[in-house]
Amino acid sequence: MAARQVVNSVRRVAIFGGTHGNELSGVFLVNHWLKHGEEIARPGIEVRPFITNPGAVEKCVRYVDTDLNRVFDSENLRSESNSNTYEVKRAQYINSIFGPKGSEDAYDVILDLHNTTSHMGATLILENSKDDFTIQMLNYIKNSMAPLSCYVLLIEHQRLKYATTRSIAKHPIGVEVGPQPQGVLRADVLDKMRSIIKHALDFMNYFNEGKEFLPCSLEVYKVMDKVAYPRNANGDCTAFIHKNLQDQDWKELKPGDPMFFTLDGRMMAYEGDCTVYPTFINEAAYYEKNQAFTITQKMTLCAQAIRCTPPK
Numbered sequence: 560m561a562a563r564q565v566v567n568s569v570r571r572v573a574i575f576g577g578t579h580g581n582e583l584s585g586v587f588l589v590n591h592w593l594k595h596g597e598e599i600a601r602p603g604i605e606v607r608p609f610i611t612n613p614g615a616v617e618k619c620v621r622y623v624d625t626d627l628n629r630v631f632d633s634e635n636l637r638s639e640s641n642s643n644t645y646e647v648k649r650a651q652y653i654n655s656i657f658g659p660k661g662s663e664d665a666y667d668v669i670l671d672l673h674n675t676t677s678h679m680g681a682t683l684i685l686e687n688s689k690d691d692f693t694i695q696m697l698n699y700i701k702n703s704m705a706p707l708s709c710y711v712l713l714i715e716h717q718r719l720k721y722a723t724t725r726s727i728a729k730h731p732i733g734v735e736v737g738p739q740p741q742g743v744l745r746a747d748v749l750d751k752m753r754s755i756i757k758h759a760l761d762f763m764n765y766f767n768e769g770k771e772f773l774p775c776s777l778e779v780y781k782v783m784d785k786v787a788y789p790r791n792a793n794g795d796c797t798a799f800i801h802k803n804l805q806d807q808d809w810k811e812l813k814p815g816d817p818m819f820f821t822l823d824g825r826m827m828a829y830e831g832d833c834t835v836y837p838t839f840i841n842e843a844a845y846y847e848k849n850q851a852f853t854i855t856q857k858m859t860l861c862a863q864a865i866r867c868t869p870p871k
């Protein structure tokens with residue numbers, strides 16, 4: 560018989576919005592749920608909606624001093640940390656409520672709501688390829704979203720991984736839906752995000768009720784690299800996303816395919832040595848990070864069956 564993991568029931572869940580203040584689906588959903596909690600209530604689970612970066616939400620900007628979704632590392636979270644930017648202080652506060660990161664007291668699950676200007680559709684972001692509970696949840700959400708596509712981006716990578724706000728939970732999940740311009744709310748994007756949250760909460764409810772989730776496999780796109788914009792000596796971009804690549808997130812990019820164009824009419828091709836799957840193509844927030852798109856490879860993860868510890 561295949562092994563089955565017995566996991567504790569889910570007790571505390573947070574839904575974060577406004578980690579980036581100009582990504583409005585999460586801001587409006589969380590503010591709505593703060594007033595009308597029935598939609599996200601599930602028996603026996605404390606579900607807490609929370610605006611993580613109110614200063615950035617107020618100004619409708621990504622961040623005030625520094626990107627909140629990059630500062631949840633042990634260095635910044637140490638209370639004696641001498642960085643006292645708005646976001647680092649905020650990170651310490653958030654960690655004191657929903658963490659501490661890596662401890663038994665941390666929240667079980669954090670769903671962090673984001674939007675992208677890229678054509679990524681409904682995307683779930685996974686941080687750990689060995690987290691069977693989360694893989695099972697993402698598999699459930701993906702199947703429940705069908706026939707709508709729902710992609711899973713695995714950001715586990717030695718060099719490229721970043722310290723996210725949600726990473727203080729035992730099971731962190733990023734919800735990334737696009738395309739939506741910064742500071743804009745689109746109904747189609749909001750609907751997708753809202754369904755993802757419904758299915759995530761339903762999964763945790765069924766799990767707590769004792770339902771067994773059988774072994775599963777999940778197709779994910781694993782982050783392999785990022786591609787920078789070509790720039791001149793002044794640091795200005797000299798080439799931009801080619802029209803053949805625009806909106807082609809999750810589709811094959813082959814060596815020789817057009818990648819960038821220059822204003823003087825040159826095309827620059829992708830010169831990797833194998834077919835890859837680009838995503839976060841032309842994400843507005845990544846110009847300052849000098850990231851034109853992310854390169855991923857498709858792979859399949861497997862998770863053992865899971866079942867909740869029976870109540871004593």
Ligand SMILES: CC(=O)N[C@@H](CC(=O)O)C(=O)O
Binds near residue numbers: 673735844
């Ligand atoms: C466009 C955007 O903000 N994306 C998120 C992805 C994530 O939450 O992992 C970020 O860069 O923090």
Ligand SMILES: [Zn+2]
Binds near residue numbers: 582672
């Ligand atoms: Zn974001």
